[in-house]
Amino acid sequence: DAKTTQPNSMESNEEEPVHLPCNHSTISGTDYIHWYRQLPSQGPEYVIHGLTSNVNNRMASLAIAEDRKSSTLILHRATLRDAAVYYCILRDTNAGKSTFGDGTTLTVKP
Amino acid sequence: KAGVTQTPRYLIKTRGQQVTLSCSPISGHRSVSWYQQTPGQGLQFLFEYFSETQRNKGNFPGRFSGRQFSNSRSEMNVSTLELGDSALYLCASSLARGVYEKLFFGSGTQLSVL
Numbered sequence: 560d561a562k563t564t565q566p567n568s569m570e571s572n573e574e575e576p577v578h579l580p581c582n583h584s585t586i587s588g589t590d591y592i593h594w595y596r597q598l599p600s601q602g603p604e605y606v607i608h609g610l611t612s613n614v615n616n617r618m619a620s621l622a623i624a625e626d627r628k629s630s631t632l633i634l635h636r637a638t639l640r641d642a643a644v645y646y647c648i649l650r651d652t653n654a655g656k657s658t659f660g661d662g663t664t665l666t667v668k669p
Numbered sequence: 670k671a672g673v674t675q676t677p678r679y680l681i682k683t684r685g686q687q688v689t690l691s692c693s694p695i696s697g698h699r700s701v702s703w704y705q706q707t708p709g710q711g712l713q714f715l716f717e718y719f720s721e722t723q724r725n726k727g728n729f730p731g732r733f734s735g736r737q738f739s740n741s742r743s744e745m746n747v748s749t750l751e752l753g754d755s756a757l758y759l760c761a762s763s764l765a766r767g768v769y770e771k772l773f774f775g776s777g778t779q780l781s782v783l
Contacts, residue, residue: 593771601776602759602761602774602776603712603761608769646712659704659711659712659713659714660711
């Protein structure tokens, strides 16, 4: 299974942009890159996903490297409610099987 | 539209017992997957069901099993519970099985094995 590697933790100041990196050097051509975040005492929630092109939605932006071996989740203005564990996962052609890494714990300071 | 519902929210069992957890996916969603989350191992994939058939299985012993009903609701069963089975069990549903499909997670069932 393709794996992802993320930093264990990151800190940000409130209202500043945050760039959360993810390495996935063994990604295959048809794997989609998904990002989820998990707040305390909740299940993970979907943030964004993409295949090759950069993606934007109301929550965040996803920048995908040209070789697709890495990606970056961008929160444009971090708020205290963005403090969570962020997971970068690959959804492979086996479709139903998603491998979660250890995720990045984001701390947002007021 | 209601989200993914998992019951019960908390469960306490003793070693050797068995347990059944339930997951009701979002209406219209046909794919259901299960994950185990522990502080040491993180989120680990258990299995995935689609149209009442198990499509994928993670690296867990045969004590872990599941099924999906015709209305897409799913159950997972753990027999002969061990202390190490204490974890948060999460269920996720998606509309279909495509790699682009978003996963919608429930709040999980916290299982404690004493």
